[in-house]
Amino acid sequence: MRIHVVVRSLIAVLVLLAAGVAAAAPAGRLIELTGNDQMKYNLATITAKPGETLHVQIKSVGTIPKAAMGHNFVLLAKGTDPKAFTTAAANAYATGYIPPEFKAKVLASTTLVGPGETADVTFKAPTAPGTYTFLCSFPGHFLAGMKGTLVVK
Numbered sequence: 001m002r003i004h005v006v007v008r009s010l011i012a013v014l015v016l017l018a019a020g021v022a023a024a025a026p027a028g029r030l031i032e033l034t035g036n037d038q039m040k041y042n043l044a045t046i047t048a049k050p051g052e053t054l055h056v057q058i059k060s061v062g063t064i065p066k067a068a069m070g071h072n073f074v075l076l077a078k079g080t081d082p083k084a085f086t087t088a089a090a091n092a093y094a095t096g097y098i099p100p101e102f103k104a105k106v107l108a109s110t111t112l113v114g115p116g117e118t119a120d121v122t123f124k125a126p127t128a129p130g131t132y133t134f135l136c137s138f139p140g141h142f143l144a145g146m147k148g149t150l151v152v153k
């Protein structure tokens with residue numbers, strides 16, 4: 001009986017340690033992106049090498065609640081019309097403002113964040129050099145200027 005309890009405790013400790021190691025060492029170069037109550041990112045440009053692994057972490061540094069001022073990071077495939085995308089996104093509340101019909105055009109995306117929250121996505125930059133649009137798909141934010149460019153070179 002007693003040995004079982006000890007073994008179970010040891011397993012629990014090992015699981016916690018493994019989780020800690022996984023959380024402490026995310027793959028990819030960390031890009032710290034913030035969104036604020038003025039509907040702006042802190043970064044207008046992210047530069048990457050072709051195929052480089054990036055770890056984008058978005059944090060909301062505002063105070064307005066998520067329901068009114070949510071932010072995310074959405075990287076669009078080359079040639080995707082960001083206006084058409086965000087127009088469709090406005091009707092995609094159920095899927096975190098990622099419109100299902102554009103799923104194939106989304107290279108990477110995070111969930112929405114509210115004040116003090118962070119969300120992460122790790123992905124490989126496109127292998128084709130060029131510029132790619134990233135934006136916040138919360139209704140109205142792209143038109144307010146919440147967008148940027150991933151430059152692959």
Ligand code: CU
Binds near residue numbers: 072138146
């Ligand atoms: Cu936003």
